[in-house]
Amino acid sequence: MKYQIYKVALISCGVVFTSNVWAAQNSLADLSEKQRLERLERLISSDVLRQQTEAMRSLREEISSLRGQVEQQEYELESMKQRQRSLYLDMDRRINGVEAGSRNTATFTVPVPPPNTTATNSAVPVVAGDVDGQEAYSKAFALLKEGQYKQSIQAFEKFKKSYPSSKY
Incomplete structure (x- = not known):
């Protein structure tokens, strides 16, 4: 009797296990090729989606970095323009000052009499003009x-x- 109980228990376990294996095989076999392909595409697309998300994040970081560089270069360029403008105005002011100073000093000249001249010879101012x-x-x-x-x-x-x- 004991022996028969073991036999029945063993057979019932075998039936349960084989039915599970057979059900798993049937579930894959029941799927059509289209369904299998869709299942594979979902598995692959989740990986592709993750890669695309990573690529997008990387591109956003790169764009942000490039924008920072552009802003920095725009600031430096504007600073250079301002410095150049300032130097030009300073140079123009100096040149005009030199030109104005030359005009004021070269307008009139008074000849100096030689040391051995008499008092009767008086010095007459002469306009030098544009020498x-x-x-x-x-x-x-x-x-x-x-x-x-x-x-x-x-x-x-x-x-x-x-x-x-x-x-x-």
């Missing part, structure tokens, strides 16, 4: 600044002929 061409050069340069290029060229050529040994 070195400063005034002519300034006028030609002013025409150039105003955008009157043809007149400026003519004025510079006249200056060159009139004052060939000028420092300007």
Whole structure:
């Protein structure tokens, strides 16, 4: 009797296990090719989706970094422009100051009498005029600044002929 109980228990366990295996096989066998393909696509797409998400995150970080670099370069460029503008205005101011100073000192000259002259010979102030061409050069340069290029060229050529040994 004991032996028969073991036999029945063993057979029933075998039936249960084989039915589970057979049910699993049937569940895969019941799936059509289309369903199997969809199941595989879902498995693969979840991996692809994860990779795409990672790629998107990486691209966003790179774009953010590039935007930061662009902003920094725009700031540096604007600083350089401002510095260049400041230097140009400073240089222009200095040149105008030198030109104005030269005009004031070269307008009139008084000759110094030689040491052995008598009191009867008095020194008469003489207007030196435009000895070195400063005034002519300034006028030609002013025409150039105003955008009157043809007149400026003519004025510079006249200056060159009139004052060939000028420092300007």
